[in-house]
Amino acid sequence: MPGRTAVAALALATALLLAVAGCGEPDAPEQRGPVGPPVAKTGSAAQPGGGSPFWVDPDSEAARQVKRYRAQGRTEDARVLRRISERPVADWPAHDDPVPDIAKVVRGAKAAGRTAVLVAYNIPHRDCGMYSAGGAPDAAAYREWIDAFADALGDAPALVVLEPDAVPHLVDGCTPAQYQDERYALLSGAVERLKRQPNTRVYLDAGNPAWIKDAGRLVEPLRRAGVAQADGFALNVSNFQTNDAVQGFGAELSGRLGGAHYTVDTSRNGQGPLPGEGDEAWCNPPGRALGTPPTVRTGDPLVDAYLWIKRPGESDGTCRGGPAAGTWWPEYALGLARRART
Numbered sequence: 001m002p003g004r005t006a007v008a009a010l011a012l013a014t015a016l017l018l019a020v021a022g023c024g025e026p027d028a029p030e031q032r033g034p035v036g037p038p039v040a041k042t043g044s045a046a047q048p049g050g051g052s053p054f055w056v057d058p059d060s061e062a063a064r065q066v067k068r069y070r071a072q073g074r075t076e077d078a079r080v081l082r083r084i085s086e087r088p089v090a091d092w093p094a095h096d097d098p099v100p101d102i103a104k105v106v107r108g109a110k111a112a113g114r115t116a117v118l119v120a121y122n123i124p125h126r127d128c129g130m131y132s133a134g135g136a137p138d139a140a141a142y143r144e145w146i147d148a149f150a151d152a153l154g155d156a157p158a159l160v161v162l163e164p165d166a167v168p169h170l171v172d173g174c175t176p177a178q179y180q181d182e183r184y185a186l187l188s189g190a191v192e193r194l195k196r197q198p199n200t201r202v203y204l205d206a207g208n209p210a211w212i213k214d215a216g217r218l219v220e221p222l223r224r225a226g227v228a229q230a231d232g233f234a235l236n237v238s239n240f241q242t243n244d245a246v247q248g249f250g251a252e253l254s255g256r257l258g259g260a261h262y263t264v265d266t267s268r269n270g271q272g273p274l275p276g277e278g279d280e281a282w283c284n285p286p287g288r289a290l291g292t293p294p295t296v297r298t299g300d301p302l303v304d305a306y307l308w309i310k311r312p313g314e315s316d317g318t319c320r321g322g323p324a325a326g327t328w329w330p331e332y333a334l335g336l337a338r339r340a341r342t
Contacts, residue, residue, distance in 0.1 A: 047112045048086035052294045054159075054307070055105065055114035056088045061328040062313060081330075083337040088294050089267070089308040090117045090161065092326070095134060098122075098145060102152035115157040117294075117307060119237075120149055120194070123166045123186060128174040130317070139182055146190045150197055157199045161263070161309055162190055162230070164237040167221050168207035188226030195229060203234040203263050203304075208241045209249035210273060219256045231304070232261035238310040239265065239282055240273040243292065247300060254302050264298075266291035267308035270340055283319040284332065289339035312336050 048056050057063070062085035069078035093101035102118065109116040122145050126135030136142035153160075166187060169175045175183060187204065194202045204227050206218050227233055233253070236246045243264060250262050270289030274281045292306045313333025315322040323329055 047114060051297075052088055053115050053296060054088035054117050054294050054305075055109035055112055056086060057091070057105070057108065060085060060089065061311070062089075062333060065313075065328070065330050065333065077334060080337045081334055083290060083340050084312050084333060087308060088114075088117060089311045090119050092119045092121055092311070093149065095122050095136070095145075098149045099152045102149065106153060106156040106158070109158075110156055115159060116153075117159050117161075117309075118153075119161045119164065119309060120146065120190065121164055122146075123163045123183065125175060125179050125183075127165060128169055139186055142186055143189065143193075146193050150193050150200070153194075153197045153200055155198050158197070159201045159203070159263075159305070159307075160194055161234045161237060161307075162194070162202055162204050163187060164205045164234075164309075165207070167205060167218065167225050168212050170221050170225075171207075171212050171217050184221075184224045188224070188229070191226035191230045201231040201304075203232050204230045205237055206233040206235055206253065206262070208236045208239040209245055210239070210241055215249055215253040215256060218253060222257065227257060227260060232263070233257075234263045234265070234309070236265040236269065238267075238316065240269045240271075240285065240288055242269055242272045243306075245272075247303060251302060259302070261302055261304045263305045263307050263309075264303060265309040266294075266306045267310045267312045268336060270336075270342075280319050283316040284322040284329075286320065286335075287339070288336060289341065290336050293342055 062081060066078045066081050066085045069075070069081065091101060091105045093099075102116075105116045105118065122134075122136050122142060124135045124138060124142055127133050136145055166183060170180055170183060191202055191204065194200050204222060204225055206212075206222060209215075212218055222233060235250050243266065246264050246269075250264070254260050254262060267290065268288050269291040271287060274285035274287070290312055294305065294307050296305045298304070298306055313329055313336065315325055315327045315329045315332065317325040322332070
């Protein structure tokens with residue numbers, strides 16, 4: 001956030017980020033780098049990612065599926081699915097014990113000289129009882145979980161998207177009134193705890209412009225949730241809104257928050273949202289495509305990164321014939337990859 005980082009440190013971070021982001025993308029426009037610690041330099045020629053500074057998991061579900069397709073002689077499908085397997089996607093650590101998942105990601109990212117991207121998603125009363133219902137059983141358990149999450153990051157360069165949907169569900173009234181003060185306290189406490197790690201950047205989820213259409217309604221809730229202590233906010237997580245729509249909304253929200261930076265989930269927005277205003281237009285919609293590959297070269301001084309936060313190919317829930325939320329769905333993944341323009 002403006003005013004929280006010394007000028008010298010910001011200049012150094014900017015220089016490092018632009019150097020990293022320039023790998024393989026020489027014609028990308030210059031931009032101011034993210035506020036906060038610098039992203040790790042690329043250090044392993046074996047890591048794919050098209051010049052992205054973020055870590056690619058060589059043992060992801062998509063990577064395993066590529067191997068299965070090859071073994072089955074489906075070489076063209078394997079080639080197409082590499083559009084997912086060779087891109088960095090966020091890790092969503094386990095809700096019981098996040099440490100093993102984070103340790104694996106941090107170990108791999110450090111070895112490759114890349115930055116880990118993770119999602120903290122365990123707030124009590126999560127998702128208002130819908131497809132991703134659950135979360136920590138109470139406030140004390142959540143604080144313990146976040147503490148373990150932060151400890152496991154150590155000093156590794158990491159970017160954390162904090163609690164998708166948690167703030168928008170406060171705004172739209174889905175979170176019952178008796179839980180709201182607790183949720184604000186848990187979110188602001190989580191920001192503070194994660195920011196104690198020396199190289200961790202935190203972006204507090206703020207939904208998408210098709211959900212909370214008036215950016216002004218998000219301002220005070222984000223402030224109460226600790227956005228001023230974070231590195232900014234995150235938009236379009238697990239959704240399909242176009243970059244233009246998201247960045248128009250993001251610019252307005254940023255202006256109301258004193259110039260806060262933000263990230264955009266582009267994992268599945270290559271064809272935009274499913275036409276129409278159905279209640280489940282967001283849930284496994286057909287005909288969608290991968291969006292802009294992850295990068296810090298966004299061309300927008302407010303957008304710190306395009307990220308793949310939703311793991312392309314994992315189901316949104318048991319809608320439109322999909323498996324349970326978060327389950328790998330190879331047919332859907334292959335469709336996203338086939339329709340990708342990049």
